Amino acid sequence: MHTHHAYTLRSGQKLIAGPRALVMGILNVTPDSFSDGGTHDSVETALAHAQAMVAEGVDIIDIGGESTRPGHAPVSVQEELDRVIPAIDAIRAAGITTPISIDTMKPLVADQAIQAGADIINDVNGLQADPYMADVATLYGVPTIAMHWDRNWTAETDVIPAMIAFFNQTVKIASDAGLARENLILDPGLGFSKTLNQNYSILRQLPELIRAFPDLATLVGTSRKSMIGKVLRNEPSERLAGTLATTVAGYERGGHIFRVHDVRANSDALRIAQATLYGP
Template sequence: MHSTHTIALPNRSPLILGRTALVMGILNVTPDSFSDGGRHAGVELARAHARQMIAEGADILDIGGESTRPGAAPVGVQEELDRVMPVLDALRADGVDLPISIDTYKPLVADQAIQAGASIINDVHGLQGAPEMAEIAALHKVPVIAMHWQRAATEAASLAEAMQAYFTDSIAIAEAAGLQRDRLIADPGFGFGKSLAENYALLNDLTAACPPGMPILVGTSRKSMIGKLLGNQADERLAGTIATTVLGYLRGGHIFRVHDVRANRDALRVAEATLYGPPAQLG
Protein backbone atom coordinates (compact mmCIF):
# COMPACT_ATOMS: atom_id res chain seq x y z
CA MET A 1 0.00 0.00 0.00
CA HIS A 2 2.78 2.45 0.83
CA SER A 3 5.08 3.55 -1.96
CA THR A 4 8.77 3.51 -1.04
CA HIS A 5 11.09 6.51 -1.41
CA THR A 6 14.68 7.40 -0.59
CA ILE A 7 15.09 11.15 -0.40
CA ALA A 8 18.65 12.44 -0.22
CA LEU A 9 19.50 15.09 2.38
CA PRO A 10 22.67 17.18 2.41
CA ASN A 11 25.40 16.00 4.79
CA ARG A 12 23.29 13.31 6.48
CA SER A 13 21.53 10.02 5.93
CA PRO A 14 18.58 10.09 3.52
CA LEU A 15 14.93 9.98 4.50
CA ILE A 16 13.56 6.48 4.00
CA LEU A 17 9.82 6.66 3.41
CA GLY A 18 7.57 3.65 3.12
CA ARG A 19 5.86 1.32 5.55
CA THR A 20 7.45 2.99 8.58
CA ALA A 21 5.78 6.34 9.14
CA LEU A 22 7.94 9.30 10.14
CA VAL A 23 6.80 11.79 12.76
CA MET A 24 7.57 15.47 12.23
CA GLY A 25 7.41 17.48 15.44
CA ILE A 26 6.09 21.03 15.14
CA LEU A 27 8.29 23.72 16.68
CA ASN A 28 6.48 27.04 16.27
CA VAL A 29 8.62 29.96 17.43
CA THR A 30 5.77 32.41 16.92
CA PRO A 31 3.60 34.45 19.28
CA ASP A 32 0.38 33.80 17.35
CA SER A 33 0.13 30.26 15.97
CA PHE A 34 -3.41 28.87 16.26
CA SER A 35 -2.60 26.14 18.79
CA ASP A 36 0.63 26.89 20.62
CA GLY A 37 1.38 30.53 19.86
CA GLY A 38 3.91 31.94 22.31
CA ARG A 39 4.49 28.70 24.19
CA HIS A 40 7.83 28.00 22.50
CA ALA A 41 8.84 31.50 21.38
CA GLY A 42 12.37 32.33 22.47
CA VAL A 43 15.48 30.20 22.32
CA GLU A 44 15.27 28.46 25.70
CA LEU A 45 11.60 27.53 25.40
CA ALA A 46 12.20 26.26 21.88
CA ARG A 47 15.22 24.21 22.94
CA ALA A 48 13.29 22.62 25.76
CA HIS A 49 10.39 21.70 23.51
CA ALA A 50 12.73 20.32 20.85
CA ARG A 51 14.40 18.09 23.45
CA GLN A 52 11.00 16.87 24.61
CA MET A 53 9.90 15.98 21.07
CA ILE A 54 13.18 14.20 20.38
CA ALA A 55 12.77 12.18 23.58
CA GLU A 56 9.23 11.27 22.49
CA GLY A 57 10.48 9.86 19.19
CA ALA A 58 10.33 12.65 16.61
CA ASP A 59 12.08 11.80 13.33
CA ILE A 60 12.11 15.38 11.98
CA LEU A 61 11.73 18.82 13.57
CA ASP A 62 9.80 21.50 11.66
CA ILE A 63 10.69 25.06 12.71
CA GLY A 64 8.40 27.92 11.74
CA GLY A 65 8.64 31.63 12.44
CA GLU A 66 5.38 32.85 10.91
CA SER A 67 1.84 31.72 11.61
CA THR A 68 -0.31 30.76 8.60
CA ARG A 69 -3.56 30.59 10.55
CA PRO A 70 -6.48 32.60 9.07
CA GLY A 71 -6.16 36.28 9.97
CA ALA A 72 -2.54 36.10 11.10
CA ALA A 73 -0.50 39.22 10.42
CA PRO A 74 2.28 38.84 7.82
CA VAL A 75 5.83 38.76 9.15
CA GLY A 76 8.75 40.47 7.43
CA VAL A 77 11.85 38.60 6.35
CA GLN A 78 14.09 40.05 9.05
CA GLU A 79 11.59 39.39 11.83
CA GLU A 80 11.19 35.80 10.71
CA LEU A 81 14.97 35.37 10.58
CA ASP A 82 15.26 36.87 14.06
CA ARG A 83 12.85 34.23 15.33
CA VAL A 84 14.18 31.10 13.66
CA MET A 85 17.93 31.59 13.27
CA PRO A 86 18.84 31.71 16.98
CA VAL A 87 16.81 28.55 17.51
CA LEU A 88 18.52 26.76 14.64
CA ASP A 89 21.92 27.82 15.93
CA ALA A 90 21.06 26.64 19.46
CA LEU A 91 19.80 23.23 18.29
CA ARG A 92 22.93 22.59 16.29
CA ALA A 93 25.07 23.78 19.21
CA ASP A 94 23.18 21.26 21.37
CA GLY A 95 24.18 18.51 18.97
CA VAL A 96 20.67 17.89 17.63
CA ASP A 97 21.21 15.59 14.68
CA LEU A 98 17.65 15.07 13.45
CA PRO A 99 16.76 16.46 10.04
CA ILE A 100 15.33 19.96 10.49
CA SER A 101 12.71 21.41 8.19
CA ILE A 102 12.27 25.15 7.80
CA ASP A 103 8.61 26.10 7.49
CA THR A 104 8.72 29.21 5.31
CA TYR A 105 7.61 30.56 1.95
CA LYS A 106 10.38 33.18 1.85
CA PRO A 107 13.46 32.21 -0.21
CA LEU A 108 15.89 34.28 1.88
CA VAL A 109 14.71 32.66 5.11
CA ALA A 110 15.03 29.21 3.51
CA ASP A 111 18.53 30.00 2.23
CA GLN A 112 19.79 31.25 5.59
CA ALA A 113 18.17 28.38 7.49
CA ILE A 114 19.74 25.76 5.23
CA GLN A 115 23.15 27.34 5.69
CA ALA A 116 22.54 27.09 9.46
CA GLY A 117 21.74 23.39 9.27
CA ALA A 118 18.17 22.90 8.05
CA SER A 119 17.91 20.22 5.37
CA ILE A 120 14.28 20.39 4.20
CA ILE A 121 12.10 23.28 2.99
CA ASN A 122 8.43 23.21 3.96
CA ASP A 123 6.68 25.67 1.63
CA VAL A 124 2.96 26.34 2.17
CA HIS A 125 2.83 27.89 -1.31
CA GLY A 126 4.08 24.76 -3.01
CA LEU A 127 6.94 26.62 -4.79
CA GLN A 128 4.34 28.84 -6.47
CA GLY A 129 4.70 31.88 -4.22
CA ALA A 130 8.25 32.94 -5.04
CA PRO A 131 10.14 31.61 -8.09
CA GLU A 132 13.45 31.77 -6.25
CA MET A 133 12.38 29.10 -3.74
CA ALA A 134 12.87 26.24 -6.17
CA GLU A 135 16.24 27.70 -7.16
CA ILE A 136 17.33 27.81 -3.51
CA ALA A 137 16.29 24.18 -3.03
CA ALA A 138 18.13 23.11 -6.17
CA LEU A 139 21.26 25.07 -5.20
CA HIS A 140 21.46 23.42 -1.79
CA LYS A 141 20.15 20.03 -2.98
CA VAL A 142 17.42 19.89 -0.35
CA PRO A 143 13.95 18.36 -0.70
CA VAL A 144 10.81 20.47 -0.62
CA ILE A 145 7.47 19.77 1.01
CA ALA A 146 5.07 21.38 -1.47
CA MET A 147 1.73 22.16 0.15
CA HIS A 148 -1.52 22.68 -1.72
CA TRP A 149 -3.03 26.11 -1.06
CA GLN A 150 -4.89 27.15 -4.19
CA ARG A 151 -6.73 30.33 -3.32
CA ALA A 152 -8.15 31.18 -6.76
CA ALA A 153 -11.06 29.34 -8.35
CA THR A 154 -10.18 26.79 -11.02
CA GLU A 155 -12.02 25.14 -13.88
CA ALA A 156 -11.44 21.69 -12.41
CA ALA A 157 -14.57 19.63 -11.80
CA SER A 158 -13.41 18.37 -8.41
CA LEU A 159 -11.01 19.21 -5.62
CA ALA A 160 -8.88 16.19 -6.51
CA GLU A 161 -8.54 17.40 -10.11
CA ALA A 162 -7.67 20.92 -8.97
CA MET A 163 -5.03 19.55 -6.63
CA GLN A 164 -3.52 17.34 -9.30
CA ALA A 165 -3.26 20.37 -11.61
CA TYR A 166 -1.71 22.44 -8.81
CA PHE A 167 0.92 19.82 -8.03
CA THR A 168 1.68 19.46 -11.75
CA ASP A 169 2.55 23.17 -11.73
CA SER A 170 4.73 22.74 -8.62
CA ILE A 171 6.61 19.87 -10.26
CA ALA A 172 7.16 21.93 -13.41
CA ILE A 173 8.55 24.85 -11.38
CA ALA A 174 10.88 22.50 -9.52
CA GLU A 175 12.18 20.78 -12.63
CA ALA A 176 12.70 24.08 -14.44
CA ALA A 177 14.97 25.14 -11.57
CA GLY A 178 16.91 21.87 -11.65
CA LEU A 179 15.17 20.28 -8.66
CA GLN A 180 14.18 16.74 -9.54
CA ARG A 181 10.69 15.46 -8.88
CA ASP A 182 12.08 12.81 -6.52
CA ARG A 183 13.00 15.60 -4.08
CA LEU A 184 9.38 16.71 -3.70
CA ILE A 185 6.93 15.65 -0.98
CA ALA A 186 3.24 16.45 -1.44
CA ASP A 187 1.25 18.03 1.40
CA PRO A 188 -2.50 18.12 0.63
CA GLY A 189 -2.89 21.21 2.82
CA PHE A 190 -5.65 20.17 5.19
CA GLY A 191 -7.55 23.25 6.32
CA PHE A 192 -6.10 25.55 3.69
CA GLY A 193 -8.93 26.83 1.49
CA LYS A 194 -11.02 23.70 1.94
CA SER A 195 -14.46 23.15 3.44
CA LEU A 196 -15.08 20.74 6.29
CA ALA A 197 -16.57 18.21 3.87
CA GLU A 198 -13.63 18.60 1.49
CA ASN A 199 -11.11 18.01 4.27
CA TYR A 200 -12.70 14.71 5.23
CA ALA A 201 -13.23 13.60 1.64
CA LEU A 202 -9.55 14.32 1.05
CA LEU A 203 -8.53 12.30 4.10
CA ASN A 204 -10.70 9.41 2.92
CA ASP A 205 -9.07 9.31 -0.54
CA LEU A 206 -5.66 10.78 0.10
CA THR A 207 -3.74 9.48 -2.88
CA ALA A 208 -6.35 10.59 -5.43
CA ALA A 209 -5.43 14.24 -4.93
CA CYS A 210 -1.65 13.81 -4.84
CA PRO A 211 0.75 13.06 -7.71
CA PRO A 212 1.13 9.32 -8.36
CA GLY A 213 4.19 7.86 -6.69
CA MET A 214 5.02 10.99 -4.67
CA PRO A 215 5.44 10.70 -0.89
CA ILE A 216 2.72 12.37 1.16
CA LEU A 217 2.88 14.47 4.31
CA VAL A 218 -0.28 14.61 6.44
CA GLY A 219 -0.74 17.71 8.59
CA THR A 220 -4.04 17.59 10.48
CA SER A 221 -2.78 18.13 14.02
CA ARG A 222 -5.27 20.08 16.19
CA LYS A 223 -6.81 21.71 13.11
CA SER A 224 -10.27 23.23 12.81
CA MET A 225 -11.50 20.26 10.77
CA ILE A 226 -11.37 18.40 14.07
CA GLY A 227 -12.62 21.26 16.24
CA LYS A 228 -15.63 22.02 14.06
CA LEU A 229 -16.65 18.39 14.04
CA LEU A 230 -16.21 17.79 17.76
CA GLY A 231 -16.96 21.28 19.05
CA ASN A 232 -13.73 21.62 21.00
CA GLN A 233 -10.69 23.86 21.35
CA ALA A 234 -7.24 23.31 19.88
CA ASP A 235 -5.77 21.85 23.08
CA GLU A 236 -8.64 19.34 23.29
CA ARG A 237 -8.09 17.76 19.88
CA LEU A 238 -5.53 15.04 20.60
CA ALA A 239 -7.96 12.13 20.17
CA GLY A 240 -9.29 13.58 16.94
CA THR A 241 -5.77 14.20 15.69
CA ILE A 242 -4.76 10.60 16.39
CA ALA A 243 -7.79 9.38 14.43
CA THR A 244 -6.80 11.47 11.41
CA THR A 245 -3.18 10.35 11.73
CA VAL A 246 -4.10 6.67 11.68
CA LEU A 247 -6.56 7.15 8.82
CA GLY A 248 -3.97 9.13 6.88
CA TYR A 249 -1.43 6.35 7.36
CA LEU A 250 -3.87 3.64 6.28
CA ARG A 251 -4.54 5.65 3.12
CA GLY A 252 -0.89 5.94 2.15
CA GLY A 253 0.62 8.83 4.15
CA HIS A 254 4.36 8.79 4.91
CA ILE A 255 5.16 11.76 7.18
CA PHE A 256 2.91 13.11 9.93
CA ARG A 257 3.36 16.68 11.12
CA VAL A 258 2.08 16.83 14.70
CA HIS A 259 2.18 18.76 17.95
CA ASP A 260 1.92 15.69 20.21
CA VAL A 261 4.75 13.42 19.15
CA ARG A 262 4.54 10.45 21.52
CA ALA A 263 0.80 9.83 21.20
CA ASN A 264 0.84 10.02 17.42
CA ARG A 265 4.00 7.93 17.16
CA ASP A 266 2.44 5.18 19.31
CA ALA A 267 -0.75 5.23 17.25
CA LEU A 268 1.27 4.92 14.04
CA ARG A 269 3.26 1.94 15.36
CA VAL A 270 -0.01 0.14 16.09
CA ALA A 271 -1.35 1.02 12.64
CA GLU A 272 1.86 -0.27 11.03
CA ALA A 273 1.64 -3.56 12.91
CA THR A 274 -2.00 -3.93 11.90
CA LEU A 275 -1.30 -3.32 8.22
CA TYR A 276 2.02 -5.12 7.81
CA GLY A 277 2.47 -7.22 10.95
CA PRO A 278 4.53 -6.48 14.07
CA PRO A 279 8.34 -6.54 13.97
CA ALA A 280 9.61 -10.11 13.68
CA GLN A 281 11.79 -9.87 16.78
CA LEU A 282 8.71 -9.27 18.94
CA GLY A 283 7.32 -12.70 18.08
Protein backbone atom coordinates in the same frame (compact mmCIF):
# COMPACT_ATOMS: atom_id res chain seq x y z
CA MET B 1 0.47 -0.47 0.45
CA HIS B 2 2.97 2.31 0.98
CA THR B 3 5.41 3.42 -1.68
CA HIS B 4 9.07 3.73 -0.67
CA HIS B 5 11.03 6.99 -0.71
CA ALA B 6 14.63 7.73 0.33
CA TYR B 7 16.29 11.11 0.81
CA THR B 8 19.95 11.89 1.33
CA LEU B 9 20.33 15.04 3.44
CA ARG B 10 23.17 17.54 3.25
CA SER B 11 24.55 16.07 6.48
CA GLY B 12 24.81 12.68 4.82
CA GLN B 13 21.92 11.30 6.86
CA LYS B 14 19.39 9.08 5.15
CA LEU B 15 15.67 9.74 5.60
CA ILE B 16 13.44 6.83 4.62
CA ALA B 17 9.66 7.07 4.20
CA GLY B 18 7.56 3.99 3.48
CA PRO B 19 5.69 1.49 5.60
CA ARG B 20 7.30 3.14 8.61
CA ALA B 21 5.77 6.60 8.70
CA LEU B 22 7.88 9.62 9.62
CA VAL B 23 6.73 11.93 12.40
CA MET B 24 7.41 15.63 11.90
CA GLY B 25 7.18 17.57 15.15
CA ILE B 26 5.92 21.14 15.03
CA LEU B 27 8.08 23.84 16.61
CA ASN B 28 6.48 27.24 16.09
CA VAL B 29 8.73 30.05 17.31
CA THR B 30 5.88 32.51 16.87
CA PRO B 31 3.71 34.56 19.23
CA ASP B 32 0.50 33.94 17.27
CA SER B 33 0.20 30.40 15.89
CA PHE B 34 -3.31 29.00 16.32
CA SER B 35 -2.46 26.31 18.89
CA ASP B 36 0.94 26.93 20.45
CA GLY B 37 1.62 30.60 19.70
CA GLY B 38 3.86 32.16 22.35
CA THR B 39 4.72 28.80 23.92
CA HIS B 40 8.10 28.26 22.26
CA ASP B 41 9.03 31.75 21.07
CA SER B 42 12.23 32.10 23.10
CA VAL B 43 15.46 30.28 22.31
CA GLU B 44 15.33 28.50 25.66
CA THR B 45 11.76 27.22 25.30
CA ALA B 46 12.31 26.30 21.64
CA LEU B 47 15.37 24.23 22.52
CA ALA B 48 13.58 22.57 25.43
CA HIS B 49 10.67 21.60 23.18
CA ALA B 50 13.04 20.28 20.51
CA GLN B 51 14.82 18.17 23.14
CA ALA B 52 11.48 16.83 24.40
CA MET B 53 10.41 15.86 20.88
CA VAL B 54 13.73 14.11 20.26
CA ALA B 55 13.21 12.13 23.47
CA GLU B 56 9.79 11.11 22.12
CA GLY B 57 11.31 9.80 18.88
CA VAL B 58 10.59 12.61 16.41
CA ASP B 59 11.98 12.07 12.89
CA ILE B 60 11.93 15.69 11.68
CA ILE B 61 11.68 18.99 13.58
CA ASP B 62 9.65 21.56 11.62
CA ILE B 63 10.56 25.11 12.63
CA GLY B 64 8.29 27.98 11.62
CA GLY B 65 8.65 31.69 12.31
CA GLU B 66 5.45 33.03 10.74
CA SER B 67 1.93 31.93 11.55
CA THR B 68 -0.35 30.84 8.70
CA ARG B 69 -3.53 30.72 10.77
CA PRO B 70 -6.55 32.56 9.31
CA GLY B 71 -6.10 36.29 9.80
CA HIS B 72 -2.41 36.03 10.61
CA ALA B 73 -0.24 39.13 10.38
CA PRO B 74 2.61 38.80 7.86
CA VAL B 75 6.12 39.37 9.21
CA SER B 76 9.19 40.80 7.51
CA VAL B 77 12.08 38.67 6.31
CA GLN B 78 14.30 40.03 9.08
CA GLU B 79 11.75 39.38 11.81
CA GLU B 80 11.28 35.81 10.63
CA LEU B 81 15.05 35.29 10.48
CA ASP B 82 15.38 36.69 13.99
CA ARG B 83 12.94 34.02 15.18
CA VAL B 84 14.12 30.90 13.36
CA ILE B 85 17.90 31.22 13.03
CA PRO B 86 18.65 31.43 16.79
CA ALA B 87 16.43 28.38 17.33
CA ILE B 88 18.26 26.38 14.67
CA ASP B 89 21.63 27.52 16.03
CA ALA B 90 20.66 26.47 19.56
CA ILE B 91 19.39 23.06 18.45
CA ARG B 92 22.54 22.28 16.52
CA ALA B 93 24.78 23.70 19.27
CA ALA B 94 23.08 21.33 21.72
CA GLY B 95 24.23 18.39 19.59
CA ILE B 96 20.81 17.50 18.20
CA THR B 97 21.29 15.92 14.76
CA THR B 98 17.61 15.28 14.00
CA PRO B 99 16.72 16.62 10.53
CA ILE B 100 15.21 20.12 10.61
CA SER B 101 12.72 21.49 8.12
CA ILE B 102 12.20 25.20 7.73
CA ASP B 103 8.54 26.15 7.37
CA THR B 104 8.62 29.39 5.41
CA MET B 105 7.16 31.21 2.42
CA LYS B 106 10.32 33.29 1.93
CA PRO B 107 13.27 32.05 -0.18
CA LEU B 108 15.81 34.13 1.77
CA VAL B 109 14.63 32.61 5.06
CA ALA B 110 14.89 29.14 3.52
CA ASP B 111 18.40 29.93 2.26
CA GLN B 112 19.66 31.25 5.59
CA ALA B 113 18.01 28.43 7.55
CA ILE B 114 19.72 25.79 5.41
CA GLN B 115 23.07 27.51 5.91
CA ALA B 116 22.39 27.47 9.67
CA GLY B 117 21.73 23.72 9.65
CA ALA B 118 18.23 23.03 8.32
CA ASP B 119 17.85 20.08 5.95
CA ILE B 120 14.41 20.42 4.35
CA ILE B 121 12.28 23.25 2.93
CA ASN B 122 8.56 23.29 3.77
CA ASP B 123 6.75 25.76 1.50
CA VAL B 124 3.02 26.23 2.14
CA ASN B 125 2.68 27.85 -1.29
CA GLY B 126 3.76 24.76 -3.20
CA LEU B 127 6.64 26.62 -4.93
CA GLN B 128 4.05 28.76 -6.73
CA ALA B 129 4.24 32.09 -4.88
CA ASP B 130 7.88 33.09 -5.23
CA PRO B 131 9.89 31.78 -8.20
CA TYR B 132 13.11 31.88 -6.18
CA MET B 133 11.95 29.23 -3.70
CA ALA B 134 12.51 26.45 -6.24
CA ASP B 135 15.90 27.97 -7.05
CA VAL B 136 16.96 27.81 -3.39
CA ALA B 137 15.80 24.21 -3.14
CA THR B 138 17.77 23.38 -6.29
CA LEU B 139 20.87 25.23 -5.12
CA TYR B 140 21.14 23.11 -1.99
CA GLY B 141 19.56 19.95 -3.39
CA VAL B 142 17.31 19.53 -0.35
CA PRO B 143 14.03 17.64 0.05
CA THR B 144 11.22 20.13 -0.45
CA ILE B 145 7.66 19.88 0.83
CA ALA B 146 5.21 21.59 -1.51
CA MET B 147 1.83 22.24 0.08
CA HIS B 148 -1.42 22.85 -1.75
CA TRP B 149 -2.91 26.26 -1.03
CA ASP B 150 -5.19 27.67 -3.70
CA ARG B 151 -6.89 30.83 -2.43
CA ASN B 152 -9.33 30.72 -5.36
CA TRP B 153 -11.02 27.47 -4.35
CA THR B 154 -14.77 27.51 -3.77
CA ALA B 155 -17.12 25.09 -2.07
CA GLU B 156 -17.94 23.70 -5.54
CA THR B 157 -14.34 22.85 -6.48
CA ASP B 158 -13.83 19.18 -7.41
CA VAL B 159 -11.00 18.64 -4.98
CA ILE B 160 -8.85 15.81 -6.32
CA PRO B 161 -8.74 16.85 -10.02
CA ALA B 162 -8.04 20.46 -8.97
CA MET B 163 -5.32 19.37 -6.58
CA ILE B 164 -3.69 17.15 -9.20
CA ALA B 165 -3.65 20.09 -11.64
CA PHE B 166 -2.08 22.31 -8.96
CA PHE B 167 0.64 19.78 -8.20
CA ASN B 168 1.35 19.23 -11.89
CA GLN B 169 2.22 22.93 -12.00
CA THR B 170 4.40 22.53 -8.90
CA VAL B 171 6.24 19.62 -10.51
CA LYS B 172 6.81 21.71 -13.64
CA ILE B 173 8.19 24.63 -11.62
CA ALA B 174 10.54 22.27 -9.78
CA SER B 175 11.65 20.63 -13.02
CA ASP B 176 12.26 23.97 -14.74
CA ALA B 177 14.41 25.05 -11.78
CA GLY B 178 16.42 21.83 -11.94
CA LEU B 179 15.17 20.38 -8.65
CA ALA B 180 15.39 16.60 -8.67
CA ARG B 181 11.88 15.20 -8.84
CA GLU B 182 12.64 12.66 -6.12
CA ASN B 183 13.26 15.54 -3.71
CA LEU B 184 9.64 16.72 -3.91
CA ILE B 185 7.15 15.84 -1.18
CA LEU B 186 3.47 16.72 -1.62
CA ASP B 187 1.19 18.03 1.11
CA PRO B 188 -2.55 18.36 0.31
CA GLY B 189 -2.78 21.34 2.67
CA LEU B 190 -5.69 20.20 4.80
CA GLY B 191 -7.33 23.24 6.38
CA PHE B 192 -5.99 25.79 3.90
CA SER B 193 -8.78 27.57 1.94
CA LYS B 194 -10.90 24.42 2.05
CA THR B 195 -14.37 23.77 3.41
CA LEU B 196 -14.98 21.22 6.13
CA ASN B 197 -16.47 18.81 3.59
CA GLN B 198 -13.52 19.31 1.25
CA ASN B 199 -11.01 18.56 3.99
CA TYR B 200 -12.60 15.22 4.80
CA SER B 201 -13.14 14.45 1.12
CA ILE B 202 -9.42 14.95 0.51
CA LEU B 203 -8.47 12.77 3.46
CA ARG B 204 -10.89 10.07 2.29
CA GLN B 205 -9.63 10.22 -1.32
CA LEU B 206 -5.94 10.47 -0.47
CA PRO B 207 -5.15 7.25 -2.41
CA GLU B 208 -6.29 8.95 -5.63
CA LEU B 209 -3.80 11.77 -5.10
CA ILE B 210 -1.03 9.30 -4.29
CA ARG B 211 -1.81 7.25 -7.41
CA ALA B 212 -1.42 10.41 -9.51
CA PHE B 213 2.11 10.94 -8.14
CA PRO B 214 3.30 7.46 -7.13
CA ASP B 215 6.97 8.45 -7.13
CA LEU B 216 6.45 11.27 -4.60
CA ALA B 217 5.94 10.96 -0.86
CA THR B 218 2.86 12.52 0.74
CA LEU B 219 2.72 14.54 3.95
CA VAL B 220 -0.47 14.76 6.01
CA GLY B 221 -0.98 17.63 8.45
CA THR B 222 -4.19 17.66 10.49
CA SER B 223 -2.87 18.21 14.00
CA ARG B 224 -5.33 20.16 16.19
CA LYS B 225 -6.86 21.85 13.13
CA SER B 226 -10.35 23.30 12.86
CA MET B 227 -11.46 20.40 10.66
CA ILE B 228 -11.30 18.39 13.89
CA GLY B 229 -12.63 21.11 16.16
CA LYS B 230 -15.68 21.79 13.99
CA VAL B 231 -16.73 18.14 14.17
CA LEU B 232 -15.97 17.64 17.87
CA ARG B 233 -16.82 21.23 18.88
CA ASN B 234 -13.72 21.62 21.00
CA GLU B 235 -10.63 23.78 21.40
CA PRO B 236 -7.16 23.08 19.89
CA SER B 237 -5.83 21.76 23.21
CA GLU B 238 -8.65 19.17 23.27
CA ARG B 239 -8.08 17.74 19.80
CA LEU B 240 -5.53 14.98 20.43
CA ALA B 241 -8.02 12.12 19.99
CA GLY B 242 -9.34 13.65 16.77
CA THR B 243 -5.81 14.19 15.52
CA LEU B 244 -4.91 10.55 16.17
CA ALA B 245 -7.96 9.41 14.24
CA THR B 246 -6.99 11.49 11.21
CA THR B 247 -3.34 10.40 11.48
CA VAL B 248 -4.32 6.74 11.36
CA ALA B 249 -6.80 7.39 8.55
CA GLY B 250 -4.11 9.21 6.57
CA TYR B 251 -1.58 6.43 7.16
CA GLU B 252 -4.01 3.68 6.13
CA ARG B 253 -4.62 5.62 2.90
CA GLY B 254 -0.92 5.77 2.03
CA GLY B 255 0.45 8.86 3.80
CA HIS B 256 4.19 8.87 4.58
CA ILE B 257 4.94 11.87 6.81
CA PHE B 258 2.73 13.27 9.57
CA ARG B 259 3.17 16.81 10.86
CA VAL B 260 1.99 16.88 14.49
CA HIS B 261 2.14 18.71 17.79
CA ASP B 262 2.02 15.59 19.96
CA VAL B 263 4.92 13.39 18.90
CA ARG B 264 4.69 10.40 21.22
CA ALA B 265 0.95 9.86 20.92
CA ASN B 266 1.02 10.05 17.13
CA SER B 267 4.11 7.83 16.95
CA ASP B 268 2.34 5.21 19.05
CA ALA B 269 -0.79 5.38 16.89
CA LEU B 270 1.28 5.01 13.72
CA ARG B 271 3.16 2.01 15.10
CA ILE B 272 -0.13 0.24 15.80
CA ALA B 273 -1.47 1.17 12.35
CA GLN B 274 1.73 -0.17 10.77
CA ALA B 275 1.48 -3.40 12.76
CA THR B 276 -2.12 -3.77 11.59
CA LEU B 277 -1.27 -3.35 7.91
CA TYR B 278 2.08 -5.11 7.77
CA GLY B 279 2.27 -7.27 10.89
CA PRO B 280 3.84 -6.48 14.27
